[in-house]
Structures are given as structure tokens and as C-alpha cells.
Amino acid sequence: MSPEMPLITLPHAVAGVMVLSLNAYVLLAGADFGGGVWDLFARGPRRDEQRSAIADAIGPIWEANHVWLILVVVLLFSCFPRAFSHLSTALHIPITLMLVGIVLRGSAFTFRSYDRQTDAVQRNWGRVFAIASVVTPVLLGICLGAVASGAVPLVPIDGTRTFTEVYVRPWITPFSLSVGVLALALFAHLAAVYLAWERPEPELKQDFRARALVSAIAVFMTGTITIVFARADAPLVYEGLTRGFTAIGMHTATACAGLTGVWALWRRRWLLAVLAAAAQATFLLWGWAWSQFPWLVPPSHTITDLAAPRITQQLVLSVLGVGTVILLPSFVYLFRIFKGRGTVFKQLDG
Amino acid sequence: MTDLLAARSQMAMSLGFHILFAVVGIGMPALMAVAEWRYLRGGDPLLKELAKRWAKGTAILFAVGAVSGTVLSFELGLLWPTFMEHAGGIIGMPFSLEGLAFFTEAIFLGIYLYAWDRISPRAHLAAGVVVAVSGALSGVFVVTANAWMNTPAGFTLVDGVISNVDPIAAMLNPAAFTQVLHMTIAAYAATGFATAGIHAIALLRGTPHRAFHRHALHIGLLVGVPAALLQPLSGDLSARHLAEFQPVKFAAMEAHHHTGPAPFVIGGWPDVTTGENRFAIEIPGAISLLMTGSATGSIPGLDSVPPEDQPPVGIVHVAFQIMVGCGVVMMLVGLYTIVRGWRRRRGLGTPLPNDRWYLRALAFCAPLGFIAVEAGWTVTEVGRQPWIIQGVMRTADAVSPMPGLVVPFVGFTLLYFGLAIAVVWLLYRQIIKTGVDGTMRPGITQELPLPRITPATSFPTA
Ligand code: HDD
Numbered sequence: 125m126s127p128e129m130p131l132i133t134l135p136h137a138v139a140g141v142m143v144l145s146l147n148a149y150v151l152l153a154g155a156d157f158g159g160g161v162w163d164l165f166a167r168g169p170r171r172d173e174q175r176s177a178i179a180d181a182i183g184p185i186w187e188a189n190h191v192w193l194i195l196v197v198v199l200l201f202s203c204f205p206r207a208f209s210h211l212s213t214a215l216h217i218p219i220t221l222m223l224v225g226i227v228l229r230g231s232a233f234t235f236r237s238y239d240r241q242t243d244a245v246q247r248n249w250g251r252v253f254a255i256a257s258v259v260t261p262v263l264l265g266i267c268l269g270a271v272a273s274g275a276v277p278l279v280p281i282d283g284t285r286t287f288t289e290v291y292v293r294p295w296i297t298p299f300s301l302s303v304g305v306l307a308l309a310l311f312a313h314l315a316a317v318y319l320a321w322e323r324p325e326p327e328l329k330q331d332f333r334a335r336a337l338v339s340a341i342a343v344f345m346t347g348t349i350t351i352v353f354a355r356a357d358a359p360l361v362y363e364g365l366t367r368g369f370t371a372i373g374m375h376t377a378t379a380c381a382g383l384t385g386v387w388a389l390w391r392r393r394w395l396l397a398v399l400a401a402a403a404q405a406t407f408l409l410w411g412w413a414w415s416q417f418p419w420l421v422p423p424s425h426t427i428t429d430l431a432a433p434r435i436t437q438q439l440v441l442s443v444l445g446v447g448t449v450i451l452l453p454s455f456v457y458l459f460r461i462f463k464g465r466g467t468v469f470k471q472l473d474g
Numbered sequence: 475m476t477d478l479l480a481a482r483s484q485m486a487m488s489l490g491f492h493i494l495f496a497v498v499g500i501g502m503p504a505l506m507a508v509a510e511w512r513y514l515r516g517g518d519p520l521l522k523e524l525a526k527r528w529a530k531g532t533a534i535l536f537a538v539g540a541v542s543g544t545v546l547s548f549e550l551g552l553l554w555p556t557f558m559e560h561a562g563g564i565i566g567m568p569f570s571l572e573g574l575a576f577f578t579e580a581i582f583l584g585i586y587l588y589a590w591d592r593i594s595p596r597a598h599l600a601a602g603v604v605v606a607v608s609g610a611l612s613g614v615f616v617v618t619a620n621a622w623m624n625t626p627a628g629f630t631l632v633d634g635v636i637s638n639v640d641p642i643a644a645m646l647n648p649a650a651f652t653q654v655l656h657m658t659i660a661a662y663a664a665t666g667f668a669t670a671g672i673h674a675i676a677l678l679r680g681t682p683h684r685a686f687h688r689h690a691l692h693i694g695l696l697v698g699v700p701a702a703l704l705q706p707l708s709g710d711l712s713a714r715h716l717a718e719f720q721p722v723k724f725a726a727m728e729a730h731h732h733t734g735p736a737p738f739v740i741g742g743w744p745d746v747t748t749g750e751n752r753f754a755i756e757i758p759g760a761i762s763l764l765m766t767g768s769a770t771g772s773i774p775g776l777d778s779v780p781p782e783d784q785p786p787v788g789i790v791h792v793a794f795q796i797m798v799g800c801g802v803v804m805m806l807v808g809l810y811t812i813v814r815g816w817r818r819r820r821g822l823g824t825p826l827p828n829d830r831w832y833l834r835a836l837a838f839c840a841p842l843g844f845i846a847v848e849a850g851w852t853v854t855e856v857g858r859q860p861w862i863i864q865g866v867m868r869t870a871d872a873v874s875p876m877p878g879l880v881v882p883f884v885g886f887t888l889l890y891f892g893l894a895i896a897v898v899w900l901l902y903r904q905i906i907k908t909g910v911d912g913t914m915r916p917g918i919t920q921e922l923p924l925p926r927i928t929p930a931t932s933f934p935t936a
């Protein structure tokens with residue numbers, strides 16, 4: 125349990141892959157959640173068009189996008205079983221609530237797509253889908269924030285602490301709540317930018333562009349608030365975020381991406397806006413990972429402390445290697461069929 | 475309710491729920507692919523409609539399978555953290571492979587469902603085949619993980635410390651082969667018969683789309699009947715495996731209380747205090763004869779282990795009987811199907827829509843495969859108690875320390891109950907009702923109007 129800078133080892137490689145999958149989850153499934161947010165806030169004369177644009181964008185791909193989260197969990201419990209066991213105990217409550225959100229989001233979306241298009245049932249499924257899309261990212265952010273802030277150290281859970289001290293207080297901190305809101309703002313921003321890029325209709329492009337600009341401001345504000353709270357609640361993160369060249373580099377990169385994104389939206393450079401938004405989210409995520417490194421469960425255990433046997437790590441990484449060879453072309457194929465053509469997707473053409 | 479009981483109930487409820495959707499996820503893509511393949515081979519255009527309509531139902535069920543599966547992966551840690559702390563590194567391998575299979579399945583299902591008109595018919599069929607294969611593979615991998623809990627392998631345990639981990643040996647544990655074989659066949663038997671049964675009901679009720687339902691019924695039988703015939707053979711293999719590797723589970727299943735010659739116990743309720751089976755029909759020595767070749771061969775009974783190591787024999791025995799009962803009925807109907815087909819080819823017997831007793835038998839069989847699946851898992855899981863990892867870790871030692879586990883149990887039960895109602899209602903309204911209801915405009919569903927209704931396919935006055 126020594127905090128000196130370790131060499132890059134097998135467990136670090138696995139942890140890196142986990143951040144990568146989380147990154148993919150944020151960029152892909154995050155935008156699906158964000159779509160739900162804009163479904164909830166669909167306003168104006170083109171309300172229904174906005175909603176069906178969102179449904180078209182989510183429909184064929186949300187299940188594939190969702191598997192990234194499963195991958196993160198499987199990697200965590202295969203390669204860092206003690207961390208999985210501890211975190212799922214200490215964060216039992218927010219994880220359970222998040223699962224409820226995931227279940228309701230996925231099933232309500234599907235039920236809405238396949239139920240009759242015109243009645244009140246539609247609206248009810250839609251409401252469940254939209255509300256679950258707002259709540260779930262917040263809970264995801266809360267869990268990540270609680271871990272990052274070092275509020276759930278790996279210590280034995282015995283009778284000396286009360287229920288609230290063990291199971292509630294670690295994640296109800298201003299810092300983890302602000303990470304939750306940041307996640308929500310980020311997901312909404314990603315969705316708005318993607319939609320503005322994807323839709324061919326000028327009016328819809330305009331609607332989503334306005335939403336993208338508003339949410340860009342929200343991301344900036346919640347990001348700032350998070351850093352302020354980090355000072356009190358998450359000293360480790362704060363230190364990581366404020367010290368050293370890498371930290372400054374990360375901030376600069378994130379800020380540049382953010383500003384580029386706003387400029388591109390302003391000038392209607394759609395593709396550039398998408399790239400900038402994705403880059404901004406990516407930098408944020410890796411900034412967090414970097415500030416937490418080499419801890420897996422700060423401030424008590426590092427990545428190497430908690431690693432499963434070497435052979436497990438090797439096998440899991442080999443499986444992932446083989447998987448990449450099969451899945452990468454498959455993903456490209458999926459997105460080639462459904463995305464980036466700028467055509468109107470007929471929902472459920474069939 | 476104790477926390478342990480709440481945790482077990484939540485696990486059982488979540489798995490019992492997920493397995494229904496998982497079975498459909500393995501079976502339906504196979505049915506869709508068969509339908510589409512027959513269509514591409516120059517078959518009736520109705521076959522394409524059939525594949526599309528099945529795809530629609532599958533999409534609904536798949537989504538629920540995916541979210542309930544996600545819940546399960548987290549629940550392993552939420553409910554059994556001590557189990558995962560020790561087992562995670564050993565059985566992580568099949569779970570990672572499963573993840574791979576999920577990805578493939580989800581990607582190609584998206585393509586299959588939404589790209590009918592975007593890619594060539596052959597590419598579309600190929601996507602369907604990929605979905606079917608990867609669906610089956612996800613089942614295979616996750617079952618090897620479960621088999622490991624029954625016959626743990628691939629590590630050494632000294633004074634409670636695990637070392638020498640070998641994930642490949644763990645995955646290829648002794649129970650893996652029989653369980654995987656039996657589960658995979660079960661998925662095809664259950665979906666095949668359920669499909670045939672549902673369409674048999676449509677034919678019985680008199681439908682304007684007879685040709686359509688006959689196609690569907692035929693494909694259901696094509697997949698279901700071979701599986702139903704193989705299932706008892708594979709079950710026999712499983713039982714022999716249990717007799718060797720998990721004798722206590724075997725004794726509980728057969729309600730065999732005292733070590734010695736074992737009778738074949740049919741029905742009844744085992745009484746642990748007296749060691750007898752009330753209301754049961756017993757064929758003396760039959761199990762001994764099957765397992766050892768001699769009617770007097772000794773089989774270890776429940777009393778071969780101390781009472782605290784014995785599973786709840788009543789549930790296990792009854793569940794086993796239910797499964798075998800369902801299996802035997804499905805096998806008999808399967809055999810009759812073959813005889814019937816053979817006679818029809820010689821011009822004997824009645825045409826399908828008029829063979830009302832046969833249609834009724836199929837309708838009766840529709841839920842049996844799913845009932846057998848639930849019962850079979852009850853045998854496997856409850857029969858392993860009090861162990862979560864057979865002989866290594868007790869369920870009571872694995873449970874989460876969090877108090878109040880009854881709250882999530884009740885919460886998830888209500889949530890799944892609501893989902894189940896929603897799914898059934900949606901399938902009924904969208905898929906079944908629109909097909910037979912005369913008030914709808916002609917069509918299988920509103921979205922998928924039938925090509926034409928010729929007198930030959932119209933509904934007989936019966
Ligand atoms: C369509 C479903 C179905 C049908 C008709 C049957 N089974 Fe089954 N059975 C299953 C579905 C199933 C299952 C759900 O798939 C299980 C649970 C665990 C497993 O691997 O398969 C199972 C488990 C299971 C086990 C326990 C295996 C273990 O714990 O490792 C035995 C001994 C049998 N079966 C035996 C039979 C026999 C003798 C049958 C005779 C007809 C039979 N099954 C029909």
C-alpha cells in the first residue's frame with residue numbers, strides 16, 4: 125500500500141481499459157441518456173419532431189451502447205474482485221437506485237417505440253423514459269464522485285459505525301452530488317450536439333443547437349462548482365486537478381475543447397462541434413482518472429493492491445484483444461448503417 | 475425476513491425473471507433466422523412477414539433481458555460481496571467472454587431489427603445468424619460460471635486462502651458440459667414449443683391468417699421437437715453426473731433419505747423428520763438399478779451428510795418432478811408430431827387446422843418448457859444449499875453485511891412485477907390481438923399488413 129509512483133503493470137493496463145470503456149459509455153450511452161433529457165424538455169412548435177428525432181437516434185444502438193457499462197463491471201469484478209465487493213457494499217443504495225433507473229429507461233424506451241403511436245400510453249412511457257434518463261446519470265456521477273473523493277475507503281464494515289455513516293454519508297456530499305449534476309449536464313450537451321449534427325432539417329438543427337449552447341454553459345458552471353467542492357470534500361482530486369504540469373495541460377485541453385465546441389456551434393461547423401464535445405468529455409474523464417491514479421479505492425488501496433491473480437488479468441486482456449478484432453469492424457458496420465449519413469431515419473422501418 | 479433470506483429471494487426472483495428473457499433471447503433468433511432463410515430460398519412472402527413480426531416481439535423481450543441482466547451483474551456484488559471477492563478472479567473469464575457475446579448480439583440485433591431495407595437480404599439473414607449464435611454463446615458462458623459454483627475447480631484452497639488460480643480449468647469444470655448441454659437444448663425446446671403453442675391457439679380460435687400461423691407453427695416445431703426429444707437424454711446425463719459429483723443434491727432430487735438401495739419416488743412430499751415420503755408412489759430399487767446396474771446397489775442418501783449440510787429436500791424433489799413431468803409430456807408430443815408427419819406424408823390423418831386434439835396438445839405444451847426451466851434452476855440452485863460454492867463457501871457467509879435487504883427485495887419484486895405485466899400486455903396488444911381481432915383492418919399487425927387473403931387461406935367456419 126505504498127503511494128509511490130508505480131511502474132505500469134498488467135493491472136494498470138486493465139484499469140486503463142476500464143477507463144476506456146467508461147469513456148465509450150459516456151460518449152455513446154451518455155448521449156442516449158442525454159437524448160432522454162431533451163425528450164423531457166421538448167418544447168416549442170416542433171416538440172413532437174424533436175422527440176421522434178431523439179427516438180430515431182437512440183433506437184437501433186442503445187443496447188450495444190449499454191454493454192460498455194456491463195464491460196466495466198465485468199472487468200471490475202474479474203480483475204479487482206475486492207474492490208468490486210467493497211464498492212458494491214458501501215455504495216449499495218445509489219447503485220440500486222441507478223439500476224432501477226437503468227431498468228426503467230431501457231424498458232420504457234422500448235415499450236414506447238413498440239406500443240401504439242397515438243395514445244396516452246405513449247406519453248406515459250415517454251415520461252418514465254425521460255425521467256429515468258435524468259436520474260440515472262446523476263446517480264452514476266454520484267457513485268464515481270464518492271469513490272474519487274476517497275469517502276469509501278476499504279476498511280472492514282463492523283458494528284462500530286452507524287448505518288448512515290457506512291451506507292449513506294459517503295455519497296451524500298456536495299462534491300459527489302456536483303459530479304452527478306456534471307455528468308447530467310455533460311450527457312445532455314453531448315446529445316444536443318450529436319443531434320444538431322445528425323438531423324438534416326434546418327429547424328431541428330436550430331433547436332438542438334440552442335440546447336447545445338445552453339448545456340455547454342451548464343457543463344462549464346457545474347464543472348467549476350465541482351472543483352470548488354473538491355477542495356473541501358475531495359482533497360486528492362483537488363490536488364490532482366490543481367498541481368503539476370499534467371494537471372495544467374489537462375485543464376488547458378478541456379478548456380480548449382469546450383471553447384472550440386462553442387465556437388463551432390456558433391459558426392455551425394457541425395462536425396467540428398461533435399468532435400470538440402467528445403474531446404471535452406474525454407478529457408474530463410481522463411482528468412479524473414489521472415487525478416485518482418494510482419489509487420483504485422482512494423485513499424486506502426491502489427490499483428496493484430487490489431488486483432486479481434496475474435493469470436486472470438492476462439486471460440481477460442487476451443479475451444479483450446480477440447474481442448476488439450471481432451467487435452471493432454462490427455461497430456463500424458453498425459454505425460455505417462445507421463449513423464452519419466444525415467438521412468432521416470424512418471423509425472422501425474419495417 | 476432475515477437479510478439472508480431477503481438476499482436469496484431477491485437473487486432467485488431476479489434470476490427467475492431474467493432466465494425467461496434469456497431463453498427467448500437464445501431461441502427466438504434461431505426461429506427468425508429459419509423463417510427468413512426459408513423465405514430467401516424462394517418461400518412464401520408470408521415467411522418474411524413472420525420473421526419481421528417475431529423480430530418485433532423479440533426486440534421487446536430482448537430489451538427486458540438486457541436490463542434485467544445488467545441488474546444481475548451488479549447484484550452479484552450488491553448481495554454476495556464475499557462470494558464475488560473470492561470467486562471474481564476465478565470465474566471472471568467466462569463472464570468476460572459473455573460480455574463479448576453480448577456485444578456481438580446487441581450490435582447485430584440492432585442491425586437485424588432496423589436494417590431490413592438498408593442491407594442486402596443475405597447480409598440481413600447473416601446478421602440474424604450471428605444474433606442466434608452469439609445469443610446461444612452468452613448462455614453457454616454464463617452457465618459454465620454457474621456450473622463452477624456446483625463443482626468448483628481451478629484453484630487450491632489452503633486455510634481459507636485461494637491460490638494457484640487457473641481460470642480455464644475453472645471454466646471447464648466437471649459440471650460445465652452437462653449443464654451447458656442441458657440448458658442450451660432447454661432454450662430451444664422451450665421457445666420452439668411456446669411458439670408452436672401460441673400459433674396453435676390462433677388456429678384453434680379460427681383465424682383469417684391460417685397460412686401464416688401454419689408456417690409459424692411449423693417452424694416452432696422444427697426447432698422445438700428435436701430439442702424436446704434430446705432433452706430427456708441430456709437430463710439423464712445430468713442426473714448421472716450429479717450422482718457422481720453432487721450426491722447430496724441427487725439424493726434431495728430423488729427424495730432418497732437413507733443411504734442404501736434407492737427407490738424411484740414419484741410425486742409425494744418428503745418428510746425430513748420421519749425420513750419418509752408421504753403420498754408417493756415408490757418403485758423399489760429402480761434408481762439403484764439405473765445408476766449402479768443392480769437393484770440393491772447402495773446410493774448415498776441425505777443422511778450421508780450432517781443435517782446442517784442438507785438442502786431443503788421438499789422443494790428440490792418437487793421441482794425435479796415438475797421438470798421431468800414437463801419433459802416427458804413434451805417428448806411424447808414431439809414423438810407424436812413425428813408419427814403424424816410421417817402419416818401425413820402418406821396421405822393419412824387430418825390436415826393440421828382440423829386436427830383439433832393435436833392443436834390442443836400443442837397449446838397445452840406452450841408454457842411447459844418455461845415451467846421446466848424455472849423448475850430445473852430451482853433444482854440446481856436450491857439443491858446446492860447451504861453452499862454458494864459447493865463444499866467451499868456457505869451462502870450465509872457470502873451475504874452482504876448491509877441491513878434491511880428486504881427493502882431492495884420488495885422494490886425489485888414490485889418493479890419486475892410491473893414490467894412483467896407491461897410486457898405481457900404489450901405483446902398481447904401489439905402482436906397477438908392485432909392478428910386475430912376481426913375489428914382491426916386486415917393485417918398481422920397494423921404495421922405489417924398481410925399481402926393478400928385468398929380464399930385458400932381464409933378462415934374456415936368452425
Ligand atoms: C425445457 C426445459 C427442461 C426440460 C424439459 C428438462 N429440463 Fe432438466 N433442467 C433444465 C431444463 C429442462 C434447466 C433449466 O436448463 C436446468 C437447470 C440447470 C441446468 O443446467 O439446466 C436443468 C437441470 C437439470 C438437472 C440438474 C443439473 C445440475 O444441477 O447440474 C437434472 C438432473 C435434470 N435437469 C434432469 C432432467 C431430466 C431427467 C429431464 C427429463 C425429461 C429434464 N431435466 C427435462
Ligand code: HEM
Pocket residue numbers: 482483485486489490491493554557616617619620847848851852855856858859861862869
Ligand atoms: C450463471 C448463472 C447463475 C449464477 C452465477 C447464480 C448465482 C446464484 C447465487 C449467488 C445465489 C445466492 C446463493 C444461493 O442461495 O444459492 C443463487 C440463488 C438462486 N439462484 Fe442461482 N445463479 C445462476 C443461475 C440461476 C438461474 C438461471 C436461476 C433461474 C431461475 C437460478 C435460480 C436461483 C434460485 C432459485 C436461487 C435461490 C436458492 C435458495 O434460495 O435456496 N440461478 N444463484
Ligand code: HEM
Pocket residue numbers: 187190191194492493495496497498499500535536537538539540541542543544545546547550576577579580609610612613614616617620657
Ligand atoms: C444461466 C442463466 C443465464 C442464461 C442462460 C443467460 C443468458 C443470457 C442471454 C441469452 C442474454 C442475451 C439477452 C437476451 O436475449 O435477452 C442475456 C443477457 C444478459 N445477461 Fe444473462 N443469462 C443467465 C444468467 C445471467 C447472470 C447470472 C448474469 C449476471 C451475472 C447475467 C447477465 C446478463 C447481462 C448483463 C445481460 C445483458 C446483455 C446485453 O445488454 O445484451 N445473466 N443473458
